[in-house]
Amino acid sequence: MTTVEQAIETLKEHGYKYTDKRENMLSVFITENRYLTAKEVQLHLKEKYPSISYDTIYRNIYTFVKLNVLEETELNGEKMFRFRCKHAGHHHHFICTSCGKTKKIEMCPMNFFNDQLIGCTIESHRFEIFGKCENCS
Structure with a gap:
């Protein structure tokens, strides 16, 4: 099972619906493999979903954070997000x-x-x- 598929399963287990937007949003984090701002995620999705709002991106990102799918940090006063580390051990x-x-x-x-x-x-x-x-x- 891929990381995105695991994340989608986590969403479903917690009562959230699957949407292609959520899957594509998660795929952006996998493809980029770095911390991203909500705005960067929105820019990546803009071509496929021209009307997707920043608020939609931000709400979904915080759902992923709440479910421990994504982790967050702050850099220069801006929240940034990435897939939660799956590395074995403490680091x-x-x-x-x-x-x-x-x-x-x-x-x-x-x-x-x-x-x-x-x-x-x-x-x-x-x-x-x-x-x-x-x-x-």
């Missing part, structure tokens, strides 16, 4: 501030923070490094 990301390309980072800095947060319960964390990738430098 973090380098994110290119120009093109949105990501690279996996294996090292986790949480041991340092655990030592400083004695008595606290950490429920989750996310570590991202921002900069220019080798193509954008």
